Amino acid sequence: MGQAEEARPLLLQVQVDEAEADWNSRPHRIVLFVEPSPFAYISGYKNRFQNFIKHLREMGDEVLVVTTHKGAPEEFHGAKVIGSWRYIPRYNLNWLLGPTWSIIRCLHRSADLTLVPSVAIAEDFETAKIVSVTLVSSANRVRLWNKGVDSESFHPKFRRHEMRIKLSGGEPEKPLIIHVGRFGREKNLDFLKRAELERMFTGMPAVFTGMLQGEELSQAYASGDLFAMPSESETLGQVVLESMASGVPVVAARAGGIPDIIPKDKEGKTSFLFTPGDLDECVRKIEQLLSSKVLRESIGRAAREEMEKCDWRAASKTIRNEHYSTAALYWRKKTGRTN
Template structure:
C-alpha cells in the first residue's frame, strides 16, 4: 500500500466515524420546514404499533410550524390530517401477509405532487416497498433522506416464509439504510442489533424516543361494565389483558400454555389479525374473550379494567401497547426481548414491571401468579409503572427528531452529496423545474 492509498483509506475511516458536531441545532437552525413523509402501510387505516407514533408525529410537527405532506397507501386515506396534506398511492397486498398493503409510490402523479411540495427533507418508514420510491425521489431531488425502521423483517421471515430469505432481507436493509442520511429506530436494543449487522454507520443510527398518550391511557378509565364484558360476567376473577395485532410472529400460543396452568384466571385478547381464527379455536372452551379491534375511550377502558398485561412477543421493535398498559396503571409481564428491554430495563424489573425469558412458560408463571393473587403488589407495581410513563410524551419525542435528528441528517447529507447522481439530478430538475434546496 502506498502512502497516498493509506492516507485516502485513513481519511475514509475518519469520515465514517465522524458524527455531527455538538450544538448542531444552532449550527443549522430549526425554522419551519417542508417535510414529506412516506409511510407504509397507512397510519390512518392500518392498525399497528406505529399508527399512534406517526399520527402524533404529524400532529406535533404541524404544531411546531412545519408544512407536512404524507404519501401513503390508498385505503382509507383522508384528504388531510391535522393540516397535513395526505396523498394515497395505488397499492397491492403483501404476498406473504395480505392484510398489509404495499405501494412503490413512484407514479408520475406522486412524483409531481412531491416536486410541487418542494420538501426540505424526506422521511420514510422502513422496511417496505414505498421506501424505494422515497429513496429514488430523495436522490433525484437531492434532499436529505431519513428512514425510520419499524418492523424487524429478519425476525418475521422464518414465521411466514423460509429461513433462506433472511440473508437477502439483511442485504436489502443494508442497501436501503446505507443510502439514507440517518436511520431512526424505536429502541436502543434494535439500534445495537442494526449496528452489529453493519446496516449503516453507527453514528447514523438514532433512537426515536418512546412516547405515550398518558391522558388517553389512564387508570381513571377503569370501568365495571367493561370488566364485566372482559371477564364474561365474572368480574371477581383475576383478569389478564393482551392488546395487539394477532399475528403468528407474536408468540401468542404462549398465552394458551399460561392459561392451561391458571384455571381460576380469565383472559381478554383485544385486537385482530390473521392469527385470530386459529387462536379462537385454540382457546375454545376456555375462559377467554376475544373483543376484536377496540379504539378510543373503549380501548382505554379495556386496558384500565384488567389486572395484569401479558406480552409474550419476542419480535417487538418497541412495544407501544406495553407503554399504553403501563400508562393505564397495569402491571406488565413481558418477554425479555427486543424493545421491551428499553421499556423495562434490568434495574427496573420488579419495580415498574416484570420480564420473563422468551418462550419460558414456567418463568412467565412465576412472575404472573404473585401479581394475579396479590392486590397490594398489583397496585404498587401499577402505580410505579404509571409514574414512569408520565415522563414520556410524543411532543418531546417529536421535538428531538425535528430539532436535533433532522439537523444531523442534513449535516450528513451536506458532507456526502452524491457526485455521480448530479447528471441525473440535473435532468430531473430540467423536466420538473425543481429549485435546489438551500439550507441556512
C-alpha cells in the same frame, strides 16, 4: 472472573450549533413517505406516526404524507395526505429474508441518518452490517427514536366496572389478564395457551372483544389486573407503554424492544420481564402479581409515573430539531456543502 460488558451499537452524539438552533425554531416544509399506511395498519407503528404528524403540525410545520392504502384520509390534523396504492406482501416468508436485508442495507447506507425504535433494532442492523460502528463512514448513522405514549388517552381514570364485567365474561371479581394486539404469528400468542397456564386459570373464560378504539380501548386497558405480553419480536412494544400508562403492570418477554421500556433497574418496580420461552418464570410472575392487590397497585402506580415521562410531543420535537439537524450536518459533510 467478571464477564465483559457486551458491546452496544454506536449511537452517535452531535452538538447542534446556534445557526441550526435558529433554523429549528422556524416552520418547516416536510414530506413523509410512510408504508404501511399509518391510517390503516393497526399497531403501535400507527400511533407513533399519527402522533408524530400531529405534533409536527402543532409546531407550525407544513406536512405532506405520501402513503399506501385507498382508505387514507385527504388530510390529518391539517397535513395533506396522498395515497400511493401499491403494496408488496411480506409476511413470514423466510426465502425473502436475504433479498429484503439487501434492500434495507442499500437504503440505509444511502441515508444520512437512520432512526430506530429500540436498541434491539440497532443491534439487528449492526448484525446485518447495515449500520457501521465506526466514525469513518459518513453514512450509516443511527439514533434512537424516543419512545412516546399518549398518557391522557391511556390513563387509570378510564377503569370501569362495566368494562371489567364485559372482559371477564360476567365475573368481574376474578383475576383479569388482558392482552391487546394483532393475531400474528410473530406475537407468540400460542405461548399463553400451554397446558400449565390453562390449568392455573381453570374455569376462567377467555373473551375476544374484536377491535376496540377510542375510549372503549382506554377502558379495556385500565380495567385489567395485569397485561400479558408473550411476543419476542417487538421492535418496541407500544401496547406495553399503553398498559403501563393505564396503571396496569405488565408481564412480558425479555426480548426485542421491550427491555428498552422496562430496563434491568426497573424490573420488579414498574413491571416484570421473564426469560423468553421460560413458561415457569412467566407463570410465577403472573401469580405473584395476581396474589397481591397491594403489589399490583404499587407497581401500577410506578408504571404510570414512568410513562408520564414519555411524551409524544417531546419525542417529535427531538426528531424535528435534533435528529434532522444531525442528518443535515452529515449530508453537508458528505457533499462538501457549507450551507
